[in-house]
Amino acid sequence: MPNYGVPPLALTRGEGCTVWDADGNAYLDLVGGIAVSSLGHAHPALVAAVTGQVAKIAHTSNLFVNEPEILLAERLLGLLGGDGRVFLANSGTEANEAALKIAIKYGKARGKTYFVATEDGFHGRSLGALSLTGKHAIREPFGPYALDVRFIPYGDAAALKDAVTEDCAAVFLEPTQGEAGVVPPPPGYLAAVREICTANGALYVGDEIQSAIGRTGAWFAFQHEDARPDVLTLAKGLGGGLPIGAVVAFGEHGETFAKGDHGSTFGGNPVAAAAALAVLDTLESDGLLANAAEVGALIADGVAAIDHPLLAGVRGRGLWQAIVLTSEASGAVQDAARAAGFLVNALRPDAVRIAPPLVLTAAQARSFLDALPAILDTAAQTQETAP
Ligand SMILES: *Cc1c(COP(=O)(O)O)cnc(C)c1O
Numbered sequence: 001m002p003n004y005g006v007p008p009l010a011l012t013r014g015e016g017c018t019v020w021d022a023d024g025n026a027y028l029d030l031v032g033g034i035a036v037s038s039l040g041h042a043h044p045a046l047v048a049a050v051t052g053q054v055a056k057i058a059h060t061s062n063l064f065v066n067e068p069e070i071l072l073a074e075r076l077l078g079l080l081g082g083d084g085r086v087f088l089a090n091s092g093t094e095a096n097e098a099a100l101k102i103a104i105k106y107g108k109a110r111g112k113t114y115f116v117a118t119e120d121g122f123h124g125r126s127l128g129a130l131s132l133t134g135k136h137a138i139r140e141p142f143g144p145y146a147l148d149v150r151f152i153p154y155g156d157a158a159a160l161k162d163a164v165t166e167d168c169a170a171v172f173l174e175p176t177q178g179e180a181g182v183v184p185p186p187p188g189y190l191a192a193v194r195e196i197c198t199a200n201g202a203l204y205v206g207d208e209i210q211s212a213i214g215r216t217g218a219w220f221a222f223q224h225e226d227a228r229p230d231v232l233t234l235a236k237g238l239g240g241g242l243p244i245g246a247v248v249a250f251g252e253h254g255e256t257f258a259k260g261d262h263g264s265t266f267g268g269n270p271v272a273a274a275a276a277l278a279v280l281d282t283l284e285s286d287g288l289l290a291n292a293a294e295v296g297a298l299i300a301d302g303v304a305a306i307d308h309p310l311l312a313g314v315r316g317r318g319l320w321q322a323i324v325l326t327s328e329a330s331g332a333v334q335d336a337a338r339a340a341g342f343l344v345n346a347l348r349p350d351a352v353r354i355a356p357p358l359v360l361t362a363a364q365a366r367s368f369l370d371a372l373p374a375i376l377d378t379a380a381q382t383q384e385t386a387p
Contacts, residue, residue, distance in 0.1 A: 014041025030356040031345045038237040040357035049278035053271045068273035085254030087247045088268040092209035092235030093124030095245035100128045102256045107169025114148040117172045122179035132172045155185045157192035170203035175221035178210035181351040182322035194227035204229040213237035217293030217318035242275035288358040292318040302369035310376045323352040336378035
């Protein structure tokens with residue numbers, strides 16, 4: 001179907017942060033499959049975990065239990081400080097659907113009638129997740145929606161305070177907005193979200209599908225302000241390229257789903273869970289959170305030091321940065337970067353996303369920084385000659 005347009009490249013293989021197209025051209029991958037390939041491509045730990053598990057048993061369904069899913073749930077709860085329960089799904093959208101059902105059930109039991117989410121926020125493309133998604137262009141064509149969702153500007157604690165009353169069942173937001181353009185909140189915002197939700201008995205659902213698993217230099221982005229949500233959703237980087245999503249609900253919220261309330265045929269798949277365990281183990285053993293923080297800072301500082309008329313600035317944290325442009329030239333920058341051997345993502349008309357594997361080295365980051373001025377020159381020329 002034409003919903004993705006025509007992709008510019010066919011990728012056939014990868015190794016570390018390098019990918020090759022069908023013509024044999026190599027590229028430095030600074031997109032990581034949209035913040036997914038956390039260990040890079042063909043990492044030996046991921047290959048061993050996946051091939052080892054598929055050779056044992058590839059699928060059990062939830063009629064039976066398998067070891068990797070249990071180990072993964074325990075591992076996630078260990079990283080999160082304990083007391084909660086995990087539901088495993090196959091994507092970010094599915095994780096958010098499960099979180100939304102938890103929030104609906106929570107609200108119904110207490111006579112709470114509406115939800116709050118953020119303008120420009122992104123939670124997925126299914127009808128439940130889309131009803132929480134504030135991006136007008138992808139939301140409006142498929143409305144109206146069945147839930148009462150009220151949208152507030154992201155990062156504005158006063159607006160959140162006004163919007164959340166005792167009738168609010170849950171607040172859904174990203175601890176850093178991803179699809180909106182890698183937008184970190186102002187300092188103190190996440191702590192204020194936590195406080196406002198607690199004061200009104202609203203669930204705080206943190207969508208960390210893009211921001212977690214080391215991306216920002218911490219396991220979870222909420223840890224930068226120590227403001228833990230009641231329900232947390234994960235996906236993207238968790239499986240290192242295998243499809244997986246997870247919902248973690250803390251304390252009593254882990255008991256919201258009773259038997260029969262939710263399910264998934266593939267959720268808890270042992271191959272995906274084994275991949276996720278390999279990702280978590282390798283991030284820890286190879287010090288990749290610190291690498292994300294250091295190499296990310298190197299990229300942010302390096303971009304900030306470039307003086308170019310097309311460059312407005314850089315924002316983000318860790319290996320998750322938006323290069324912000326002075327005009328709507330992100331498509332031209334993406335094309336010029338690809339021609340120079342770098343894959344980046346035109347996230348917004350005026351913003352280019354960098355979300356590489358967390359194994360990116362300082363030398364690889366420098367090679368991109370060295371090439372960036374010429375990439376911007378080419379993009380600026382294309383802009384000028386465009387009709
Ligand atoms: C990517 C993303 C989703 C949707 O995840 P899928 O795996 O594409 O279904 C939801 N929320 C956030 C914050 C995302 O970045």
